[in-house]
Amino acid sequence: MPTEAVLTKTSAVKEEKGLSFFEKYLSVWVIFCILAGILLGKVAPSVAKYLDGLAIYVGEAPVVSIPIAICLFFMMYPIMVKIDFAEVLRAGKNVKPVGLTLFVNWAIKPFTMYAISLFFLGTLFYNFIGPDAMDYVKMPFGLDMSVGDTYGSGKVVLVNGVKMLEVPLWRSYLAGCILLGIAPCTAMVLVWGFLARGNDGHTLVMVAINSLTMLVLYGFLGGFLLGVGRLPVPWQALVLSIGIYVALPLAAGYVSRKLIIQAKGEAWFKEKFLHILTPITIIALLITLILLFSFKGEVIISNPLTILWIAIPLFIQTNLIYWLGYGLSKMIRLTYEDAAPSAMIGASNHFEVAIATSTMLFGLSSGAALATVVGVLIEVPVMLMLVKICLKTTRWFRK
Numbered sequence: 200m201p202t203e204a205v206l207t208k209t210s211a212v213k214e215e216k217g218l219s220f221f222e223k224y225l226s227v228w229v230i231f232c233i234l235a236g237i238l239l240g241k242v243a244p245s246v247a248k249y250l251d252g253l254a255i256y257v258g259e260a261p262v263v264s265i266p267i268a269i270c271l272f273f274m275m276y277p278i279m280v281k282i283d284f285a286e287v288l289r290a291g292k293n294v295k296p297v298g299l300t301l302f303v304n305w306a307i308k309p310f311t312m313y314a315i316s317l318f319f320l321g322t323l324f325y326n327f328i329g330p331d332a333m334d335y336v337k338m339p340f341g342l343d344m345s346v347g348d349t350y351g352s353g354k355v356v357l358v359n360g361v362k363m364l365e366v367p368l369w370r371s372y373l374a375g376c377i378l379l380g381i382a383p384c385t386a387m388v389l390v391w392g393f394l395a396r397g398n399d400g401h402t403l404v405m406v407a408i409n410s411l412t413m414l415v416l417y418g419f420l421g422g423f424l425l426g427v428g429r430l431p432v433p434w435q436a437l438v439l440s441i442g443i444y445v446a447l448p449l450a451a452g453y454v455s456r457k458l459i460i461q462a463k464g465e466a467w468f469k470e471k472f473l474h475i476l477t478p479i480t481i482i483a484l485l486i487t488l489i490l491l492f493s494f495k496g497e498v499i500i501s502n503p504l505t506i507l508w509i510a511i512p513l514f515i516q517t518n519l520i521y522w523l524g525y526g527l528s529k530m531i532r533l534t535y536e537d538a539a540p541s542a543m544i545g546a547s548n549h550f551e552v553a554i555a556t557s558t559m560l561f562g563l564s565s566g567a568a569l570a571t572v573v574g575v576l577i578e579v580p581v582m583l584m585l586v587k588i589c590l591k592t593t594r595w596f597r598k
Contacts (some may be wrong), residue, residue: 207367225481227574232485237494237499248488252330263443267490267563271444273483273554278551279452281389282407283369293401296528296537300405302384303524303545305412309420312516313373313428319512320369320376327508329504331335336561340436352429366430367548368566372509374430375570378557380516381420382549384409390588391547392540396587402540409544413445413552432560480551487554488565488572494564509573515580521546521585528596535596540590547582550574 217389239246255263322327335358340352346362348355353366416436426430460468463531492499499505524545527537553571561567 213289220494224578226482228485229488229576232238232488233492233499236489236494240493245564247494263336263439263559264402264563267558268424270441270483270487271551271558272448274551275444275448275555277473277480278477279410279448280456281473282410282449282452282456283403284407284453288349293537295399295531296533296541297400297405297408299524299527299531300541300544301408301412302320303520303527304409304539305416305420306543307375307523308422308516308520309381309521310384313377313424313514314544315516315519316373316376316380316512317428320373320508323368324507324511326509327504328372329368333365334364334368334371334566335365336371336565336567337364338430339433339562340439351426351431357443361581363559364419370428370430371566372570373428373565374425374552374561375565375573376509376516377424377428377499378421378567379513379548379571379574381424382413382543382553382556386547387578387582388540388544388547391543391586394583395539395543395586396536396593397449397539397543397589398521398534398536401537405540405544409549410445410449413447413549414441417441417445417552424523436560440556440559441540443559444552445532451471454561460502483574484554487558488575489561491558491568491572496596504574505569506576509570510577512575513574517546517577517581517585521588525589525592533596535589535593538596543582543585544588546585548574572577 206398246315250264250266253265255265327496335356336353338344339356342350344350344362346357352366352370353364356363356365389399389402389406393399418434422432422434422437456468459472464473464498521542524542525538528541533541550571553574554568557565557567557571
């Protein structure tokens with residue numbers, strides 16, 4: 200085959216395996232969902248409230264919103280079903296990139312996110328957000344408190360006959376940023392690694408390892424940092440959240456992957472089944488966002504710069520973690536193919552888990568849930584910028 204034909208075919212394959220239509224314009228779809236949610240909240244506010252009211256209650260507290268739980272399961276399952284546990288077991292042979300990624304993701308990233316968000320939201324943008332602005336979040340699961348009791352920085356109040364926790368709005372945004380900071384790596388990072396011409400095998404293995412590590416560290420770090428931020432969450436709530444939104448889809452993905460491959464073969468699973476699942480995560484995400492913004496429309500309309508105040512610390516955090524991972528990769532002499540995905544895995548966020556956890560712990564209408572959505576809004580443009588930086592700096596690394 201002529202060289203030109205080979206190059207053309209290779210380019211076509213890369214284009215096909217790059218960003219899908221849904222992924223390429225994710226930020227656009229998110230903006231449409233913001234507008235659709237705000238419009239729904241104005242035109243038919245009872246619809247979203249009714250759907251969010253379809254919940255599993257413990258005592259007087261709504262613990263799990265059924266429609267949201269269904270949407271979030273379909274956000275997570277397509278990611279989990281891609282995990283090949285055999286590859287995870289073989290990952291130990293490549294100790295340096297795996298060790299670097301785990302170190303940045305779990306020993307550094309959660310704490311830099313907390314510090315940066317606290318500085319911007321609690322100090323620099325404090326007056327812009329509003330010193331007296333309050334948010335009403337769900338009562339902490341597992342606690343029985345009376346109206347007027349205090350818990351962390353909040354106070355128990357009655358809202359439409361339901362016990363809620365009244366907290367400073369900026370602290371609610373801080374909670375959402377914390378949940379993003381302890382949720383490294385999404386399925387989208389497989390796309391970022393591919394576009395940067397990185398090691399696809401390493402990227403996939405790290406997605407799997409991070410998903411498994413989250414079963415232990417997400418709850419531990421989340422409970423610790425939320426407590427430091429004066430929005431403590433009982434361990435029962437964190438365990439329930441991890442069980443529903445990480446362990447359940449992980450188990451479903453493992454079992455269904457095994458059964459489908461046995462019945463149809465690995466080729467059919469990868470070429471047909473996964474292709475069908477690709478848009479499901481994003482569609483489920485967008486439906487969730489419409490519901491979320493149907494509640495937060497008034498906040499955004501009254502203070503349209505709200506999203507900017509949240510986006511700035513998230514943008515700084517993403518770039519900081521990227522350059523830290525990229526710089527450490529060079530110091531320990533990784534190849535470019537391992538360095539690029541190692542840096543972007545930390546920079547990218549597992550926003551599906553963050554949204555799921557924030558809505559379960561604090562409620563769909565909470566500022567924490569809104570903050571996690573801002574992470575989705577900036578994910579695509581920022582990560583595409585970092586991909587371009589990777590491609591222009593390949594000469595920094597050994598071959």
